[in-house]
Amino acid sequence: MGLFIAQLLTGLANAGALFMVASGLSLIFGVTRVVxxxxxxxxxxxxxxxxxxxxxxxxxxGFWGAILLAGLIVGLIGIIVEICVxxxxxxxxxxxxxxxxxxxxxxxQDLTLMIWGPTDLLGPRAPGLKGVVRIMGEPVPQYDxxxxxxTPFVALALWYLIARTRVGTLVRAATQDREMVGALGVNQAxxxxxxxxxxxxxxxxxxALQLPKGGADLLMDFSILASVFVVVVIxxxxxxxxxxxxxxxxxxxxxxxxxxxxxxxxxxMFVVMVIVLMVRPFGLLGREEVAGEHGQVGEPxxxxxxxxxxVRLLVAFLLALLASxxxxxxxxxxxxxxxxxxxxxxxxxxxxxxxxxGLVSFGHAAFFGGGAYVAALLVTYAGTPMELALLLAxxxxxxxxxxxxxxxxxxxxxxxxxxxxxxxxLLWSLAFQWGDITGGDDxxxxxxxxxxxxxxxxxxxxxxxxxxxxxxxxxxxxxxxxGYALRAARDSARQAEATGINTRHVQWVAFTFAGTMAGLAGxxxxxxxxxxxxxELEIARSFDALIVVFLGGVKTLSGGxxxxxxxxxxxxxxxxxxxxxxxxxxxxxFVVIVAPDGIVGSxxxxxxxxxxxxxxxxxx
Amino acid sequence: xAAPSSPRKPRGPMMLELESVDSYYGKAQVLSDLSLTVxxxxxxxxxxxxxxxKTTTLKSVMQLVxxxxxxxxxxxxxxxxxxSYKVARMGLGYVPEERRxxxxxxxxxxxxxxxxxxxxxxxxxxxxxLFDLFPNLAERRHxxxxxxxGGEQQMLTIARSLMGNPALILLDEPSxxxxxxxxxxxxxxxxxxxxEGLTVLLSEQNLHFAQAVADAVVIIEHGSAKFAGSLAELKxxxxxxxxxxxx
Numbered sequence: 073m074g075l076f077i078a079q080l081l082t083g084l085a086n087a088g089a090l091f092m093v094a095s096g097l098s099l100i101f102g103v104t105r106v107v108x109x110x111x112x113x114x115x116x117x118x119x120x121x122x123x124x125x126x127x128x129x130x131x132x133x134g135f136w137g138a139i140l141l142a143g144l145i146v147g148l149i150g151i152i153v154e155i156c157v158x159x160x161x162x163x164x165x166x167x168x169x170x171x172x173x174x175x176x177x178x179x180x181q182d183l184t185l186m187i188w189g190p191t192d193l194l195g196p197r198a199p200g201l202k203g204v205v206r207i208m209g210e211p212v213p214q215y216d217x218x219x220x221x222x223t224p225f226v227a228l229a230l231w232y233l234i235a236r237t238r239v240g241t242l243v244r245a246a247t248q249d250r251e252m253v254g255a256l257g258v259n260q261a262x263x264x265x266x267x268x269x270x271x272x273x274x275x276x277x278x279x280a281l282q283l284p285k286g287g288a289d290l291l292m293d294f295s296i297l298a299s300v301f302v303v304v305v306i307x308x309x310x311x312x313x314x315x316x317x318x319x320x321x322x323x324x325x326x327x328x329x330x331x332x333x334x335x336x337x338x339x340x341m342f343v344v345m346v347i348v349l350m351v352r353p354f355g356l357l358g359r360e361e362v363a364g365e366h367g368q369v370g371e372p373x374x375x376x377x378x379x380x381x382x383v384r385l386l387v388a389f390l391l392a393l394l395a396s397x398x399x400x401x402x403x404x405x406x407x408x409x410x411x412x413x414x415x416x417x418x419x420x421x422x423x424x425x426x427x428x429x430g431l432v433s434f435g436h437a438a439f440f441g442g443g444a445y446v447a448a449l450l451v452t453y454a455g456t457p458m459e460l461a462l463l464l465a466x467x468x469x470x471x472x473x474x475x476x477x478x479x480x481x482x483x484x485x486x487x488x489x490x491x492x493x494x495x496x497x498l499l500w501s502l503a504f505q506w507g508d509i510t511g512g513d514d515x516x517x518x519x520x521x522x523x524x525x526x527x528x529x530x531x532x533x534x535x536x537x538x539x540x541x542x543x544x545x546x547x548x549x550x551x552x553x554x555g556y557a558l559r560a561a562r563d564s565a566r567q568a569e570a571t572g573i574n575t576r577h578v579q580w581v582a583f584t585f586a587g588t589m590a591g592l593a594g595x596x597x598x599x600x601x602x603x604x605x606x607x608e609l610e611i612a613r614s615f616d617a618l619i620v621v622f623l624g625g626v627k628t629l630s631g632g633x634x635x636x637x638x639x640x641x642x643x644x645x646x647x648x649x650x651x652x653x654x655x656x657x658x659x660x661x662f663v664v665i666v667a668p669d670g671i672v673g674s675x676x677x678x679x680x681x682x683x684x685x686x687x688x689x690x691x692x
Numbered sequence: 693x694a695a696p697s698s699p700r701k702p703r704g705p706m707m708l709e710l711e712s713v714d715s716y717y718g719k720a721q722v723l724s725d726l727s728l729t730v731x732x733x734x735x736x737x738x739x740x741x742x743x744x745x746k747t748t749t750l751k752s753v754m755q756l757v758x759x760x761x762x763x764x765x766x767x768x769x770x771x772x773x774x775x776s777y778k779v780a781r782m783g784l785g786y787v788p789e790e791r792r793x794x795x796x797x798x799x800x801x802x803x804x805x806x807x808x809x810x811x812x813x814x815x816x817x818x819x820x821x822l823f824d825l826f827p828n829l830a831e832r833r834h835x836x837x838x839x840x841x842g843g844e845q846q847m848l849t850i851a852r853s854l855m856g857n858p859a860l861i862l863l864d865e866p867s868x869x870x871x872x873x874x875x876x877x878x879x880x881x882x883x884x885x886x887x888e889g890l891t892v893l894l895s896e897q898n899l900h901f902a903q904a905v906a907d908a909v910v911i912i913e914h915g916s917a918k919f920a921g922s923l924a925e926l927k928x929x930x931x932x933x934x935x936x937x938x939x
Contacts, residue, residue: 238804244794255777255780
């Protein structure tokens with residue numbers, strides 16, 4: 073009984089930081105409709121800034137002062153980010169904002185590395201709260217008790233601000249209809265900035281508060297991000313009480329999970345989330361998102377059309393060029409181009425889902441990594457030959473996509489994105505924690521192609537045929553009646569339904585198709601590398617694909633593979649520099665703000681302006 | 693199509709003036725070369741069929757839709773391309789057709805969102821004054837917006853705009869979708885606002901309602917003004933009514 077209570081208290085204490093970060097994210101989303109991916113980074117900054125301040129400020133006053141100041145400073149950094157990065161993209165489609173905040177993550181990661189260095193920092197302990205309290209014989213750290221007491225006060229203060237003050241009233245009004253709030257004379261720009269400050273300050277506060285428990289390291293941003301998303305989604309986007317409730321549930325669950333089911337701590341969280349969302353698609357205390365509330369933003373989509381002779385010739389030329397790469401006789405290029413081809417297929421499959429289906433998936437790596445693991449497991453445990461494994465990898469990924477798609481497509485928009493992310497994390501944690509089967513962090517190694525394909529050149533041609541074939545198949549699907557139905561569901565689900573299209577069914581098929589293609593890419597990847605590790609299933613891998621699709625141009629037909637080819641080549645060069653994340657992050661932010669059409673879209677516009685391509689108008 | 697009669701300037705100082713305004717939704721042009729004027733203290737009804745551009749006209753005044761060409765002047769100041777919140781702070785109240793009250797907020801909180809400091813030369817509204825004008829809302833002050841009836845929501849939208857102490861209030865189809873008895877009440881309220889010194893520009897499909905409240909009428913069709921004049925002038929030219937208003 074004593075142990076039970078002690079664990080309950082630990083869980084409640086852990087809920088503090090989680091609640092603060094989650095409520096900040098929730099507030100920002102409620103008003104600005106931006107899912108701030110960089111929120112984990114502000115949490116990390118809070119820890120680092122708090123650490124530095126604690127070194128300078130003495131005693132208990134200094135300790136608590138440092139925590140408050142850290143919140144304030146991180147809030148101010150948030151203001152800079154809001155004004156420089158988010159203001160220009162508020163009116164852009166959701167995906168642009170996500171990609172922009174992802175750029176912020178990369179920038180903050182490298183800046184933190186520059187300032188504080190790569191070593192993990194051990195958080196100082198709170199002066200006067202260094203001991204333990206014995207509760208029914210079990211030791212509970214005094215600092216945990218302090219956190220349990222502090223958190224409800226922060227929650228209460230936040231509640232008062234939102235429910236009882238004029239600013240809070242404006243925030244709630246803006247959550248519902250920000251344009252109308254503007255038309256009533258409220259300067260939205262400052263309201264948004266204010267909310268962003270508050271949200272980031274809360275994240276910073278959370279980061280600084282957990283210092284005595286966890287210290288500061290460079291992985292904090294991503295490691296809390298997944299839990300925060302889960303909390304916000306379970307609690308309901310934009311609901312503060314929901315965030316508190318969910319933070320407590322998840323933290324307590326984690327503590328008990330560690331004790332009773334140590335293999336499943338990570339999985340548990342996502343299982344709970346999936347169950348909650350299946351019963352309540354908008355979270356425990358969330359409000360239903362009214363369909364079409366925010367409408368289609370950005371330029372309307374252009375109708376796609378089959379490639380003209382010029383484009384076909386260009387593609388044929390490029391393919392011939394690709395096919396002659398082995399003539400260079402360089403192993404390095406053979407392998408590099410193979411990697412690029414595989415990544416292009418992966419990117420093209422997500423691009424199909426996003427561009428044609430309008431389905432923003434944050435967990436597409438689940439199918440890439442999934443396919444890779446299917447192949448690797450088959451080879452390792454069943455001695456399956458490469459040919460069969462390459463067939464079963466996409467099939468396995470496709471089967472996973474059928475199941476995952478069935479659950480995820482029950483919700484739409486942000487919730488859909490979060491669910492896909494959760495499933496991605498679920499598979500990742502399975503691969504990571506189920507060490508007996510998957511090898512855990514050590515991955516699965518020694519998975520090589522069959523003898524006939526073991527030569528780099530032969531495998532290059534194999535990858536070329538399969539990847540180009542897959543990309544052409546995806547492209548073909550876009551031009552098939554199925555593609556038309558999918559775009560109809562994307563542009564107006566209601567009208568598509570009214571013309572007899574089962575939109576959910578069509579999207580489900582598209583989801584499965586995209587998953588299958590990603591699985592094929594994953595299967596090829598394993599045989600190309602000879603090994604697979606859990607990071608092929610990570611959020612970061614899913615984001616790579618999202619960024620690529622975005623860089624290539626969402627509203628184009630070839631954006632996926634063009635972006636993939638560009639990204640992989642640039643990455644090969646960039647990663648040779650020490651601070652490549654900073655450069656990549658700034659590049660991403662730059663593209664979002666300056667060239668939101670992506671590479672293909674921008675080139676197309678340039679071509680039309682120069683008169684090389686026929687514009688849309690002349691085609692009518 | 694009858695030749696557009698020359699828009700005649702009403703008497704008194706000008707409150708609002710639109711000059712050759714073009715507005716678009718994406719690539720679709722809704723307003724083309726629209727000009728109209730509203731004199732201080734007048735109630736002007738903007739009449740026209742569905743899709744003629746009435747709502748877009750009001751949104752273009754509020755800068756919720758940005759005109760691509762032309763000029764909007766309010767009390768002599770150019771407000772074209774100002775952010776909406778600045779337009780509102782200059783003394784323009786906007787009551788949208790879909791009402792757009794904040795359904796999760798109480799009646800009192802809805803009023804609070806609309807509150808702006810009083811300006812020189814306009815009525816300084818208080819909650820008490822508004823509850824006198826809209827007694828139904830007084831009873832329901834602690835209810836959430838979503839608990840109100842359609843008529844009550846319409847009253848709340850007007851009350852919310854008045855909290856900003858506007859000199860001119862834009863009413864988009866105030867008589868639409870509410871019970872006939874409330875429509876009468878609405879007409880009385882508009883006339884009362886006029887006696888308080890407010891200028892009103894309202895869009896209407898219902899000619900009878902317009903006749904009950906308006907001093908002057910502007911008829912638009914395909915996004916440009918086809919007639920501007922007093923109610924008496926409109927009555928004297930039944931062919932205009934037949935051409936632009938009859939269904």
